[in-house]
Amino acid sequence: MTGYPDGFLTDPPSLSWPVVRDALARRAGIAGRHLAIVFLDVVGLAILWLLVTYIYAWYGLGSIAYTLVPWWAFVLGVVEGAALWESFGRSLGQRFAHRELSGASGVPTGGQRVLYFIGWHLTVLPLVGLFFDPPWHERLSGLRLGPPVERGEAPRPWYRTSSGLFLAALLLATAVAAVGVTITTTNLRRLFTEAGRTAKFWRAFFSPDTTILAASGRDLVVTIYMAVMATAFAVVVAVPLSFLAARNLMRGPVGRLVYTVLRGAMSIVRSIEPIVWAIIFLIWVTVVRAPFAGVLALWVHSIADLVKLYAERLEAIDPGPIEAITATGAGRLAVLRYAVIPQIVNPYISFTLYRWDINIRMATVVGVVGGGGIGQRLYHYLTGNLWQQAGTVMLLIVILVWAIDYLSSRLRAKLA
Amino acid sequence: MANPYLVVENLTKVYERGQVVALRDLSFSVEKGEFLVVIGLSGSGKSTLLRCINRLVEPTKGKIYLDGVDVTRLSSARMRRVRRRIGMIFQQFNLIDRSTAIGNVLTGRLGYTPAWRALLGWFSKADRDRALANLERVGLRDKAYVRADQLSGGQRQRVGIARALMQEPELLLADEPVSALDPATSHSVMQYLEQMNREDGVTVLASLHFLSLARRYGTRIIALKDGQLVFDGPPGAIDDTRFKEIYGEEAEEVEVR
Ligand SMILES: Nc1ncnc2c1ncn2[C@@H]1O[C@H](COP(=O)(O)OP(=O)(O)O)[C@@H](O)[C@H]1O
Ligand SMILES: [Mg+2]
Numbered sequence: 292m293t294g295y296p297d298g299f300l301t302d303p304p305s306l307s308w309p310v311v312r313d314a315l316a317r318r319a320g321i322a323g324r325h326l327a328i329v330f331l332d333v334v335g336l337a338i339l340w341l342l343v344t345y346i347y348a349w350y351g352l353g354s355i356a357y358t359l360v361p362w363w364a365f366v367l368g369v370v371e372g373a374a375l376w377e378s379f380g381r382s383l384g385q386r387f388a389h390r391e392l393s394g395a396s397g398v399p400t401g402g403q404r405v406l407y408f409i410g411w412h413l414t415v416l417p418l419v420g421l422f423f424d425p426p427w428h429e430r431l432s433g434l435r436l437g438p439p440v441e442r443g444e445a446p447r448p449w450y451r452t453s454s455g456l457f458l459a460a461l462l463l464a465t466a467v468a469a470v471g472v473t474i475t476t477t478n479l480r481r482l483f484t485e486a487g488r489t490a491k492f493w494r495a496f497f498s499p500d501t502t503i504l505a506a507s508g509r510d511l512v513v514t515i516y517m518a519v520m521a522t523a524f525a526v527v528v529a530v531p532l533s534f535l536a537a538r539n540l541m542r543g544p545v546g547r548l549v550y551t552v553l554r555g556a557m558s559i560v561r562s563i564e565p566i567v568w569a570i571i572f573l574i575w576v577t578v579v580r581a582p583f584a585g586v587l588a589l590w591v592h593s594i595a596d597l598v599k600l601y602a603e604r605l606e607a608i609d610p611g612p613i614e615a616i617t618a619t620g621a622g623r624l625a626v627l628r629y630a631v632i633p634q635i636v637n638p639y640i641s642f643t644l645y646r647w648d649i650n651i652r653m654a655t656v657v658g659v660v661g662g663g664g665i666g667q668r669l670y671h672y673l674t675g676n677l678w679q680q681a682g683t684v685m686l687l688i689v690i691l692v693w694a695i696d697y698l699s700s701r702l703r704a705k706l707a
Numbered sequence: 708m709a710n711p712y713l714v715v716e717n718l719t720k721v722y723e724r725g726q727v728v729a730l731r732d733l734s735f736s737v738e739k740g741e742f743l744v745v746i747g748l749s750g751s752g753k754s755t756l757l758r759c760i761n762r763l764v765e766p767t768k769g770k771i772y773l774d775g776v777d778v779t780r781l782s783s784a785r786m787r788r789v790r791r792r793i794g795m796i797f798q799q800f801n802l803i804d805r806s807t808a809i810g811n812v813l814t815g816r817l818g819y820t821p822a823w824r825a826l827l828g829w830f831s832k833a834d835r836d837r838a839l840a841n842l843e844r845v846g847l848r849d850k851a852y853v854r855a856d857q858l859s860g861g862q863r864q865r866v867g868i869a870r871a872l873m874q875e876p877e878l879l880l881a882d883e884p885v886s887a888l889d890p891a892t893s894h895s896v897m898q899y900l901e902q903m904n905r906e907d908g909v910t911v912l913a914s915l916h917f918l919s920l921a922r923r924y925g926t927r928i929i930a931l932k933d934g935q936l937v938f939d940g941p942p943g944a945i946d947d948t949r950f951k952e953i954y955g956e957e958a959e960e961v962e963v964r
Contacts, residue, residue, distance in 0.1 A: 317723065437726075611801035614763050615867075619874055620791025620818025625825040629814050633805045 314424070316544045322421040325436070328384030329415055332373035335383050335457065340369060342464035349471045374415075376453065378408035383454040391439040399434050406432035496682030507668060507684055511691055514664035517582050517657075518650035521589030526643055529594050532557075533601030534627075540605065554602070560595035565653045568592055569662040585662025589650050596649075600642045601635075608634045637706045648699040655688055665691075710775055711736035712910055713760070713878070718769035720755050720934075729755040731934040733769070737912065739877075742904045744925030744942075745914040748954060752934040753914035757880045760912070761793045762786055773878070791818025794871030794909075798883040800863040804856040808847060808866050811855050812838040815873025834873075841869040845899060861892035868899050879903060881913035885920065897924050918945065 341357050348356035358365045376382040381391060392399050392407065399407070410428025414420030420427035429435055449455030532553065534540055541550040568588035576584050612630035621629065658666020665688060672681035713736060720730040729752045737743050745753045758764035760771055762778060771778050778789055794815075802811045816834045817825050824830070830838075842848050845865035850858060855866060864884060871879060881900060885893035901924055903909045915921045921928050922942040930938035930945075930953040937953055938945065945953075 320723070611797060611799050612803050614758075615795065615797060615801035615870070616814055616817065617763060618761055618790060618793070618795040618880075619815050619870070620787045620789075620793075621814070621825065622787060622817075622822055624822055625817045625820075628826050628828075629803060629806075629817065633803050 312544065316547070318422050318424050319544055319547070321424060321426060322418075324388055324390070325415060325421050325426065328377065328382065328388050328390065328436075329373060331384035331387060332376055332382045333369050335461065336369045336372045336376075337365075339457070339461050339464060340365065342461070342468050346464060346467050346471065349468075370416075374408055374411045378404050378411060380453045383457055385436070386452075386454045389438060390436045392434045392436055393440050394434050397440070399432075403432045403434050407434050492678050492682070495678035496685065498679060499683040499686055500679045501683075503680055503683060504687075507665065507687055510665040510668045511687055513582055514654045514658065514666065515651065515691075517586050517589065517654040517662075517664050518647055521586050521593055521654075522643060522647040522650050525590050525593035525597055525646070529597035529601060530639070532594070532598045533605060536598050536602035537605035538602075539608075539610070540631075553598070557595040557598045560591060561599065563592075565589055565592045565657050566660055569657040569660050573661055582663030585654060585657040585664060585666075588657050588662060589653055592653070593646055593650060597642060597646055600646075601639060604635055604638045604642070605631070641703045641706045644699045644703055648695055651695045652692055655692075710772075712739040712774060713737040713912075714770075714772040715756075715760075716770040716772070718756070718759060718771065719767050720752070720759060720764065721767045729934050730759070730766075730931075733931075733934070733936050735929055735936060735939055737910060739910055740904070740908055742901070742911045742913070742924060742926045744921040744928045745912065745931060746916075746918060746921050746928060746953065747914075747931035749916075751931040753931060754882050755934075756931065757795075757882050757912060757914060760878075760880060761790050761795060763795075787818060791874055792876055793878045793880060794874045794876035795880045796864065796867040796871055796882070796884050798886045800860075800867050800887075802855040802863055802866055802870075805854065807852050807854055808842060808858065808862075808869075809835075809838050809851040811866050812841055812869045812873055815870040818874065837873060838869070841872045842866075844872065845869045860888050861896060864888065864892075864896050865899065868896070868903075872903070876909055879909050879911045879913075881911065883914050883916060886916050893920065900924070918950065 344359045345355070345357055348354050348359065360368070373382070373384075377385060378392075385391060392404075394400065394403055407428055410420075410431035413431075414426050414428040423430070425435065450459070535549050536553045536557065538550055541547060565588045568591050569585055572584040572587040576587070608631060612634070613626060616626045616630040654662075654664055655666040655669070658664040658668070659670045661667060661670075665684060669681060669684045669688070671677075672684060715736065716734050718730055718733040719728070721728050733752075733756065745756060747753050755764055759766045760773070760778070762781075766779050769779070773789065773793075776789070778786065781789060803814070813830050813834060816830060816837075820830065820834075839848065839851060842851050845868050847862060847865055847869070850862060855863060858866065864887075867884075879900065884900065885896050888896060897920060900911055900913060904911045913924070915924075922945070925942050928938065928940065928942050928945065929936060930949075932953055938949060
């Protein structure tokens with residue numbers, strides 16, 4: 292059932308836009324997949340190398356070092372490692388992409404693999420060769436990077452595959468390095484002997500200062516407003532963006548590009564913590580109105596978070612109704628309105644509530660760097676060693692967060 | 708006009724993902740008023756064929772003429788105008804679960820409704836009356852305001868039929884319309900299709916799983932195997948040898964009563 296019908300590839304294609312578009316899309320797909328595989332293998336090998344040398348230097352030499360070789364040797368080693376792995380084994384990237392090398396007559400021969408390895412350098416390194424269909428190194432070796440061929444054999448256990456062993460090594464190295472970095476004998480001992488130093492803090496915490504309740508209450512309201520504003524304005528932006536960030540709705544080369552750029556941008560924005568955004572916006576909008584910077588920080592981060600949550604939900608919708616409504620002759624907007632939106636309203640509301648709940652907590656954290664609200668007050672008390680007042684504020688925050696958490700989970704349960 | 712109503716010429720479909728050839732150089736034609744049944748094992752390309760005709764799936768190669776117009780070359784705006792004359796019903800019904808029966812039936816008019824009215828959900832009085840009449844016709848007048856996910860399988864498929872009726876179709880594509888239903892319900896649904904075919908003159912293309920249903924309702928049968936046409940003829944012409952050709956040596960014929 293696989294392979295093209297006779298003459299399908301050899302017939303000269305007519306040069307119309309759909310033909311060109313499909314050809315471009317196919318080549319972009321091939322190039323993208325190859326690059327993703329190479330990227331994953333190179334990054335994976337690089338991380339393993341860095342970790343192993345770090346561990347060796349730390350435990351063996353008692354110093355801190357990452358590569359132990361010149362940078363160019365490191366880069367060369369990692370790239371060649373990836374090429375060897377992809378040519379002579381089934382690499383991690385190939386496994387993730389659900390791809391496997393196979394020849395016309397089944398299992399690749401050693402000679403074909405050598406040709407593939409050599410061709411790989413001509414194709415992948417200068418990039419151009421990737422945009423041929425099939426890419427140069429596949430042409431040269433007669434091998435194809437296609438879906439795994441079903442051979443009716445039981446899959447090998449993980450400890451007999453290179454990817455399985457690689458991941459195990461990566462995991463082990465991470466654990467060993469993590470222990471080396473974070474735990475020293477001094478701080479481990481202090482964890483058990485110095486608990487008494489926090490006593491005055493706990494004592495103050497349980498004897499609240501009632502005189503600051505009114506002022507703190509006002510800041511609490513500011514914090515809630517910050518969260519509401521940030522969430523509401525984030526929804527306005529995130530809902531339309533989510534449609535552009537859903538893989539199943541963004542078809543064709545242009546659509547795929549928009550999707551990729553948007554999802555990439557959103558994950559970058561999301562990976563910068565709200566507290567960092569708050570600092571950025573404090574510098575940007577100065578300190579005229581502190582809560583404003585806090586709201587902007589939460590807003591930006593919420594947009595990125597909601598776009599991801601929304602888009603993933605969109606990608607999981609049942610395509611059946613879309614087919615049915617399209618088949619009636621309805622336009623694009625009507626398809627969205629009748630086939631897509633009914634499937635996503637409740638989940639969207641639920642995600643929004645969830646994010647609002649997070650924003651309440653984040654608003655207090657953002658306040659600590661001067662983003663306004665109750666967090667800012669807490670920060671003043673903590674830096675001024677006003678333990679009793681700090682304890683009071685923390686108690687209020689605990690009550691607020693608990694109440695919102697309860698409220699939002701009740702509401703979400705209703706929607707489910 | 709001497710030309711057949713629907714002509715499929717050298718139709719080939721290759722799915723990029725996994726490079727599956729779902730249809731291989733398929734050619735046949737259908738006269739107006741026929742009840743053509745498509746049979747074949749699952750994976751033989753029945754769904755793909757039906758979806759190529761209204762271009763829910765883009766054909767890779769070949770031509771499809773509907774009333775003399777090559778639909779494979781139409782712009783998307785023109786294709787929408789063609790689609791509204793082609794009703795479609797599905798194995799999984801494909802209703803909007805959260806909407807009522809009548810809400811679902813009304814979506815059959817979307818091809819005839821201006822975009823702004825469609826977005827606001829303002830269907831005309833005439834369309835609402837028509838929706839009720841079509842629900843009446845499939846015996847679901849009393850379920851008009853029940854949510855689709857509260858209905859049984861057979862009722863859901865009848866809502867699907869009413870939705871297709873709203874389009875006042877010339878052609879009906881039915882992709883395994885009864886495969887998710889029990890035998891008794893299957894016959895009731897098939898009889899609505901038969902009625903559309905006989906009384907309203909709708910040309911029907913239905914894919915079916917059971918040969919007995921195909922023989923009972925089809926005026927002509929085509930069979931697919933691995934995306935190729937392996938039979939084209941009257942229902943009576945499928946004997947035991949033909950059957951084994953289509954379904955494989957081990958297959959046994961099962962009767963649906
Ligand atoms: N969206 C798709 N992407 C890739 N392959 C598909 C897709 N849809 C169907 N196929 C493949 O095309 C072939 C024909 O499928 P289909 O038309 O659904 O057959 P049938 O309806 O007769 O069961 C099958 O091998 C199936 O796996
Ligand atoms: Mg099917």
